[in-house]
Amino acid sequence: MSPAEQPQPSRTAAVRRPTLNAVAARAGVGRGTVSRVINGSPKVSDRSRAAVERAIAELGYVPNRAARSLATSRTDSVALVVPDAQSRLFAEPYFSEIILGVSAGLSSAGMQLLLVLTGDETEYGRLAGYLAAQRVDGVLLMAVHAEDTLPDRLAELAVPTVLAGRRGEAERLGHVRADNRGGARLAVRHLLAGGRRAVATITGPPDMDVARGRLDGYRDALRDAGVPVAEELIAAGDFTEQGGRAAMRELLRRRPDLDAVFAASDVMASGAVQELRAAGRRIPGDVALVGFDDSIVARHIDPPLTSVRQPLAEMGRTMASLLLEEIAQRGTGQRGVVLPTELVVRESA
């Protein structure tokens, strides 16, 4: 045996896995043919295809992703970016369920999911270049703020991007969101149908699109029912429990006669419950309450909270397919997709 024929010792301790070359040799065909079989090209004779498939099975061959990626300059992976993950926001089932949907939507297309949780600001700033350099095929962006510039930088770098939610009405990038306005309308209509007339609302931060949508829905429902909108029945929260309590206290001060509250999130609703209790109001006897999100707390607070449900997993799946579409052919694909919400009636209203 000449030196050249001796197998080179591998550098790493890892098991040496069969290459496409090995498959070709075993199947008695060329590399090109094996590649064609793997990639499902029709230009392969049945004979060769069978031989290759047998060789693949016998060797337990699986293509090396790095090599393929280097050759094609695709990666078959997308990044899911959650900014600001520290702020235990990430622990909200909101994210998990969307991720679940995303994962389902991607894996059926053979795509990998890269989870990128960014901590501080500066880290987030570096992200655009980083993502482009990693050559992920696309990016899913969660929880973008109105003034966030990352989406635009990604767009400049020609990285296909899909957002969860939009930054504002004029969002140019592809995105998926729930019908917040419609959901809020459902909630308030339900309160009105229950005979309530002084319906207050605790909103989210006014600079967030979801918050505005839910407030608009509140107004819609009142208008539809011919009930005038009273501005003193509207108080701003910030999607936190504390914010919910403060807003509720303020509302009770302004309008002690209120008989219903629509809170733009379950967490704020839970704060409202505490404040209502403290003020001696019974729920739903004195004050009916509806939340938004149908999160886990909705089922567990006392009384169980009527809430608006968003189809989170489906939103994730939709995000995945929008992104795949955009990756396949840039510039195609619908801009924004709105998914319907639904009212889950429990005991609080």
Next chain:
Amino acid sequence: MSPAEQPQPSRTAAVRRPTLNAVAARAGVGRGTVSRVINGSPKVSDRSRAAVERAIAELGYVPNRAARSLATSRTDSVALVVPDAQSRLFAEPYFSEIILGVSAGLSSAGMQLLLVLTGDETEYGRLAGYLAAQRVDGVLLMAVHAEDTLPDRLAELAVPTVLAGRRGEAERLGHVRADNRGGARLAVRHLLAGGRRAVATITGPPDMDVARGRLDGYRDALRDAGVPVAEELIAAGDFTEQGGRAAMRELLRRRPDLDAVFAASDVMASGAVQELRAAGRRIPGDVALVGFDDSIVARHIDPPLTSVRQPLAEMGRTMASLLLEEIAQRGTGQRGVVLPTELVVRESA
């Protein structure tokens, strides 16, 4: 300009990014030197290093991960595998918080996090080969069942692996877990200190290590206090709300005189609350209750639940560092790490 000098049109629409070659040309050095600078080799003169660093900055160069990975047969990425993600279990803050810690622990080492959520069984079965073929540098495995063989197959394939929790006392693989036994002991000791004597427990599935640990802690605390363990005060749940209700009902039937319950999870505790209410018992007046996990429901059920907290984020961080250690030098690294738990006292006990 000869044809050979004309830039080749790039195949994809993406912007062509500078390569290491371009940096070398611009800096007036060889490829090797650039590579050395990037990888922090000391064998580079200050002069060359400065020139290279300038060129890198000017071109905005970022190394191509696929190429590096092909050459080194490392990937600088690890997979986090969550089996069975369908079962909305994944939505538990448990996972999110651990993932948060994992992400923090990895990103500081420049490692990427690949999230792999498996649905059905067959998919899970293919996973070992798949993971080895993707050449992730390591695997983090969540929620392994006692009879799960994936860890062993990964070990055979020489893939560094760290588990969240262990399959049993004899776990050979690296893993991180909370001190379940100690936490349970804290919980039950707290109940005894409150003057309770007929302390029941709702356990998890007996084939799960966490469940056994928490049951052992329950026994420990009673023994420490000289209170005999009564088997009829022990009922098995399955970590679901339904299971908790059923177990609580059974316990009330067996021992109507019980005055305290330690539930091995908050979710089961929440089921127990419902059943206790239905039986007309007040909490904590008639029956004191302690849960486990300090999950979000603990804060929101009525009354707020005293519960045992596990340091989830830290568990994630520890998993990451164990894995990195194992990747750096196989076979080193401690087998199992146990992190302390802590009792969070609220109003239920």
Next chain:
DNA sequence: ATGCCGCGTGGGAGCGGTCCCACGGGGTGA
């Protein structure tokens, strides 16, 4: 019979890094 077409095919040339060998030049000791 001869040309032509087109199908299946083999294999060369990259993709962009790392690894390592070989080489030039300045310092050191004999």
Next chain:
DNA sequence: TCACCCCGTGGGACCGCTCCCACGCGGCAT
């Protein structure tokens, strides 16, 4: 002065795949 060493360096070979060009061959029209 000469041999030796070591340090910094350039660049060839290679990682495993895809892309694409060129080629052989059988079937069809001429």
